[in-house]
Amino acid sequence: MLDRVRPWMMYVPRPLVLAVRYAYSMIPLRYRMNRAYFEMSELLQASQWWEAGELEAYQNAELARLVRHAYEYVPYYRELFDRCNLRPDEIRDAGSIRRLPLLTREVIKGRREDFLSRAHRRRDLESARTSGTSGAPLHFWREPGRSAAIERAFFERMWAWHGYHRGDRSIYITGVLRAGDRFQYEPSTRTLVLQNPVITPAKVADYMDVIRRFRPKAMRGYPTLIYAFARLINRYGPEADCPSLEVIFTNSEKLYGYQRDEIVAAFRCRVVDSYGHAERLALMQQCEAMQGYHVIQEYGLVEFIGRDGEPVSEGEAEVVATGFHSRAFPMIRYRTGDWVRLSAAPGPCPCGRSYPRVDEIVGRAGDYVVAPSGRLLSPTVLEFAMMRSPSCRDLQIVQTDRDALEVLMVPDEGFAMEDVDRFVAFLHSLIGEPITVRPVLLDGIERPAGAKHSLVRSLIAREHLAQM
Numbered sequence: 001m002l003d004r005v006r007p008w009m010m011y012v013p014r015p016l017v018l019a020v021r022y023a024y025s026m027i028p029l030r031y032r033m034n035r036a037y038f039e040m041s042e043l044l045q046a047s048q049w050w051e052a053g054e055l056e057a058y059q060n061a062e063l064a065r066l067v068r069h070a071y072e073y074v075p076y077y078r079e080l081f082d083r084c085n086l087r088p089d090e091i092r093d094a095g096s097i098r099r100l101p102l103l104t105r106e107v108i109k110g111r112r113e114d115f116l117s118r119a120h121r122r123r124d125l126e127s128a129r130t131s132g133t134s135g136a137p138l139h140f141w142r143e144p145g146r147s148a149a150i151e152r153a154f155f156e157r158m159w160a161w162h163g164y165h166r167g168d169r170s171i172y173i174t175g176v177l178r179a180g181d182r183f184q185y186e187p188s189t190r191t192l193v194l195q196n197p198v199i200t201p202a203k204v205a206d207y208m209d210v211i212r213r214f215r216p217k218a219m220r221g222y223p224t225l226i227y228a229f230a231r232l233i234n235r236y237g238p239e240a241d242c243p244s245l246e247v248i249f250t251n252s253e254k255l256y257g258y259q260r261d262e263i264v265a266a267f268r269c270r271v272v273d274s275y276g277h278a279e280r281l282a283l284m285q286q287c288e289a290m291q292g293y294h295v296i297q298e299y300g301l302v303e304f305i306g307r308d309g310e311p312v313s314e315g316e317a318e319v320v321a322t323g324f325h326s327r328a329f330p331m332i333r334y335r336t337g338d339w340v341r342l343s344a345a346p347g348p349c350p351c352g353r354s355y356p357r358v359d360e361i362v363g364r365a366g367d368y369v370v371a372p373s374g375r376l377l378s379p380t381v382l383e384f385a386m387m388r389s390p391s392c393r394d395l396q397i398v399q400t401d402r403d404a405l406e407v408l409m410v411p412d413e414g415f416a417m418e419d420v421d422r423f424v425a426f427l428h429s430l431i432g433e434p435i436t437v438r439p440v441l442l443d444g445i446e447r448p449a450g451a452k453h454s455l456v457r458s459l460i461a462r463e464h465l466a467q468m
């Protein structure tokens, strides 16, 4: 019910909104959350300790259920199965799913209506989209209450692995870089939201003061936003003396090593990362042992494929995902365009859970730079360049075609044009092919609403990766 009310809240005067929020927070949890949330939370408490065989059996059952549903109610899949001469009961596990073709964004874009489940009424669904940092956004639908509740259950479990529980205070840093700063308190989750924070050297102490007095146990947000804040603390701040803060959770973008180091130096607490995406088909999370990322098997079936489309068990691989909980708009064997690194024999995780692990999230499709020859420069290579970047408050590498890069920079104290020249020369040497690198100096880097804040913004990498 509340999901229907929420969009109307923006038309209600602010003091009233706050009063409603407080009143809402008084309602006991069992009335506030829906059945999907409680069922999933209960399952996840038990299933995290299942043996590999039990997890596999669960996945096979969920896959069979999804495939049956897709065949019955989703026109695209009915047609695909018939065309491939397949019966739904022939797709039973991670092996037999490969009888179906990989699904690309282009296919979905061309036939969006045909992916909608006829078992769902359009007016009960919410429209969602990907961020559009790596090309035109993909639009799809999901069940608003159910999808958010399930997502929450999965994240609450991971938070609990790191000592942060429902009811503990947290800071959530979100939003686009835009003039004006805003704090907003969510009493029901005891979260202080920093919406569109423009944290400048002059304001860093004020922000830190508000946070310290709030006494959060956790902080959450995009790595780039938290990194930018951490960097200001390390350069200009008073010490980020916030003893209550135990853990920082990052998500939605690649967390680079240099970002993690800067964040740890500023806040002196552990940084826990997770991999997910707007489509909600695959989830990978770090457990308390912090040795890579667990592939969360109750969330969806994840396959790892190489550039030739064949399964990969070691080295770099693309994430191909089949989500179990997106029944309104099923996507089976969806190519995410995101890449991970797998080690040959990771061995059991010290945490005792049986989920498979990946070593590293290499990058999102939009994080790659494509050289004129078509060679890809991975985010790890570009990370190397960042060590030599000039003194900037914000920096972003933008690629709109193969022959040119723009480096957007917001100069900071100590910024020197000679450093820019050196940085451009270093980028040239990394790419090793003739390419135009154009530095652009700005007061701030504007990001469209809902877009991620990533270091590299390539509008051509996803398409290029899909063609490889």
Ligand SMILES: [Zn+2]
Residues within 6 Å of the ligand: 287, 288, 289, 290, 294, 349, 350, 351, 352, 353
């Ligand atoms: Zn573990």
